[in-house]
Amino acid sequence: MPARDATRTAALLRARRNTGGYTVTGLAERLREVAPERIRRELPKPRDLERTIRGHEAAAHNVGPRYRLLYALAYGTTEDELFAAPESEAPHMGSVQETDPPHDRDEMERRRLLQFVILSMGAGGFASLGETTRQLLNATLTSAPRGIDDWHLACADHLHALRTRPAQEAREDLVLDLLSLQRQLQAPNDEETTELLRVLAALSTLHGNLLTRLGDHGAAIRWWRTARTAADATGDLDLHLMVRRSEAGAGLYGQRDPATVLHLTRQVQEISGSRPSLGAALIAGTQAKALSLLGRHAEAKQVLRGFVNAAPDNWPSDLIPAYWTSDQVHFTQSWVHAAVGEEKAADTARDRVLAHPFLDYQYTANVRLHEALCTVVNGGADRGSRQATAILDGLPPSYRSHMITEIGRTVLRAIPAEMSERPAVREFAEVLTKTAPTPHTLPAA
Incomplete structure (x- = not known):
């Protein structure tokens, strides 16, 4: 070499x-x-x-x-x-922008952006977008750059969509904004580049979350990488920790082995060091859940106690307003206590989650599945199976996200093997199989 x-x-x-x-x-x-x-x-x-x-x-x-x-x-x-090799060292392919006429440059830009959308949308590609979205795409190609305040509003809007709308629907709109943002980042504007990269990190984080809900784990991991790269480029450590904590949290839903998630949480702790930050405080909650999945319940409860004590009283509203909310503490308590069969503590935590005014529909379903898990752990395989079946059956098909069905699988795994042929358990397993989303495969973005 x-x-x-x-x-x-x-x-x-x-x-x-x-x-x-x-x-x-x-x-x-x-x-x-x-x-x-x-x-x-x-x-x-x-x-x-x-x-x-x-x-x-x-x-x-x-x-x-x-x-x-x-x-x-x-x-x-x-x-x-x-x-x-970096782009500056890549083989010279000719200066298309300097030699081609304007209409050819526009066509190349259109093809490049269409390819971006196809890769972002998955195997269904452009055909899955529909005529309305194609018209929106054409408008995107000719739209003027958006201001930073408008991009911050977009972050809030997409978070709201993630929490309240079916994942596939929310994702289609998010891809269009990622498309607009990618195009705006091509234009030289040094004064706005850093802030646009912060927006890219935020929207990529939401996109990774939506892909996880759709069960498209390979694509989600690639978008976490995009989010990390954008956050790193801004030099904003709090943003970097937010992205990494979100990535680790998504890994709990079958995206990664729990031991790998545990490793990611320790990376965040090493990066943050002794510096206080929201991301560093919240990573302990993810760590407690990972330990719970690994069956290390005493350690999970110990970490949970530290997490509850370290969680802030005032939850900041920054780049993605209300991305962190206090119900995450109670959700973690519900998860850890249910997994070890501590019914009273799990019930208290679940009631606090359900009382939160701005609850993600997934939290509603999953804390109720925690209740079913607690029932199973305490020996009620039939009753817990019926509880979980009712929860899954009660969800409209478009809202049965992978992050919900994965908690359902956690309930099923807790049922002793010798009880797997009981009618209630078999019915639960059948419903879980039918409600599980079918992930589609994305080419590398």
């Missing part, structure tokens, strides 16, 4: 590690975690592996195929994407 390429790769790896919030020791542990078994057996001892990472980041030696694979796995991406 030429010296110039080695230096560029070293700088890239340093930046990626810092962006990911890893220490060298932490990254060495992560590489070992993600390594396929055959490679893990051949990896050097921890201290030697740390020296290897430092050598890569100092351009002291090249990154071979084995470590290229491990770095890509650790950062949740591909080798081609991680080690791609």
